[in-house]
Amino acid sequence: MEKTTEDDLARYYIQGALDFHSLSGYGNFPEPPFNIGGVPSVDLLRSVGDQAAAEAEYRALRALLSERRTRRRRGRRVSLPLLTSCLAVAAGRNEEDGSWPYPSAGNLRAVKVFLVAVDVPEAEAIYLFDPIRAEFDLCDSASKAGEQAALGKRLLRTSALDPHTVQALFLMVADLAKAGLRYGERSYRYALLEAGHMAQNLSLALSVAGVPCCPVGGIDDQEVMDLLEIDESARIFLYGVAVP
Ligand SMILES: Cc1cc2nc3c(=O)[nH]c(=O)nc-3n(C[C@H](O)[C@H](O)[C@H](O)COP(=O)(O)O)c2cc1C
Numbered sequence: 001m002e003k004t005t006e007d008d009l010a011r012y013y014i015q016g017a018l019d020f021h022s023l024s025g026y027g028n029f030p031e032p033p034f035n036i037g038g039v040p041s042v043d044l045l046r047s048v049g050d051q052a053a054a055e056a057e058y059r060a061l062r063a064l065l066s067e068r069r070t071r072r073r074r075g076r077r078v079s080l081p082l083l084t085s086c087l088a089v090a091a092g093r094n095e096e097d098g099s100w101p102y103p104s105a106g107n108l109r110a111v112k113v114f115l116v117a118v119d120v121p122e123a124e125a126i127y128l129f130d131p132i133r134a135e136f137d138l139c140d141s142a143s144k145a146g147e148q149a150a151l152g153k154r155l156l157r158t159s160a161l162d163p164h165t166v167q168a169l170f171l172m173v174a175d176l177a178k179a180g181l182r183y184g185e186r187s188y189r190y191a192l193l194e195a196g197h198m199a200q201n202l203s204l205a206l207s208v209a210g211v212p213c214c215p216v217g218g219i220d221d222q223e224v225m226d227l228l229e230i231d232e233s234a235r236i237f238l239y240g241v242a243v244p
Contacts, residue, residue, distance in 0.1 A: 021189075029184025032106065068203060071212030074165050074244050078211055080123045083168060083243070084136055086209055087113060090201035092134030100131075102197040105190035110179040111198060111238070114139070114228055116169040118152045125151065126228065141229040155227065158218030161242055169216075170202060170241040171224055177234035188236075195239045202241050216240040 091113060093100055104110070115136055117123035125145035127136035145151065152163035155171075174191035183190055199215055206213045217239065224230075224237040 024186045024189040026186060029186065032182045064204060064207065068207050069212075070214045072161050072214050072244055073212065074167065075212035076210055078120060078167050078243055080117065080120055080136070082209060082211070083115060083117075083120070084134075086205040086211070087115075087129055087136075087170070087202060088134035090205040091129065091198045092131050095134070102194070102201050104194055105179065105187075106182050108179055108182065110175045110187070111191055111194045112173050112175065113198065114171040114173060116145075116151055116155065116171060116227070117167075118148060118169065119165075119167045139228065141227065144229070145227060151227070155219050155223050155240075156216065156242070157220050158216055160218075161214060161216065161244060166242050166244055168243040169219075170199075170243075171219070171228070171237060172198060172239045173224075173228070173230065173235055173237050175235050177232070180234065191236075192238060199239055199241050206241075206243070211243060214242045214244060216242050 090101060100109075109131060113129040113131075115127040115129065117125060117127070124138050124142045125148050126139040126142040128139050129136055146154075149164075152166040152169070155169060156163045156166065172195040174188075174195065176187050176191065179187035179191055203213050203215065219237070219240045221237045225235075230237075
């Protein structure tokens with residue numbers, strides 16, 4: 001038998017990813033009807049007179065984006081109110097006009113954000129973000145989380161981050177039962193994209209607050225589900241944002 005090379009292995013895993021992707025191809029599940037509530041009428045484009053204002057905003061946005069870096073070292077110490085403010089801006093509904101800062105397939109908001117506070121003064125271990133009130137609620141599982149300082153090591157599977165100095169982890173969990181009823185096989189794809197939008201907003205909000213962060217795929221799914229005490233098979237962990 002021929003020896004398996006690194007190339008063979010790479011091809012094997014790439015084919016696996018392609019097969020996985022093809023499962024969301026809109027082959028089996030029907031396209032859902034367009035019945036999203038509260039869709040606003042299309043805004044008129046900015047008039048020419050606003051061009052200078054738009055350019056100033058682009059400059060500000062470019063400056064902000066050029067500040068964004070994945071940082072893996074501890075920056076400023078964070079607090080629960082600071083983390084709440086950042087997530088409220090990134091993923092909370094605007095209480096004044098009801099608008100949302102990120103897009104959501106079918107407006108279902110099927111991705112929820114948990115906060116694991118590893119080393120945040122006066123914080124308990126686990127919170128769930130309520131996007132309507134833009135506040136964290138303490139989770140029942142918090143009291144059973146075990147030693148808080150060890151949670152980074154328990155969850156992280158990436159050598160680029162020091163699990164002992166991580167202050168907090170935002171964890172994005174999708175409810176596929178909710179999204180799947182509308183989008184069937186594509187709900188997984190949409191959930192991933194939605195989590196990406198949320199994580200991008202969050203990384204920018206943290207940047208503005210001077211808090212370095214790192215998007216993390218390297219997290220142990222099963223440890224997350226155990227820690228958050230999620231036992232419904234249709235709820236899945238997708239993505240994390242670490243605050244080193
Ligand atoms: C989907 C995704 C998963 C990632 N997972 C990890 C991770 O597990 N560990 C880590 O240290 N960085 C992770 N990163 C961060 C990238 O390594 C980082 O963005 C890249 O090195 C480029 O650096 P920059 O963000 O400063 O431009 C991830 C980024 C993305 C988009």
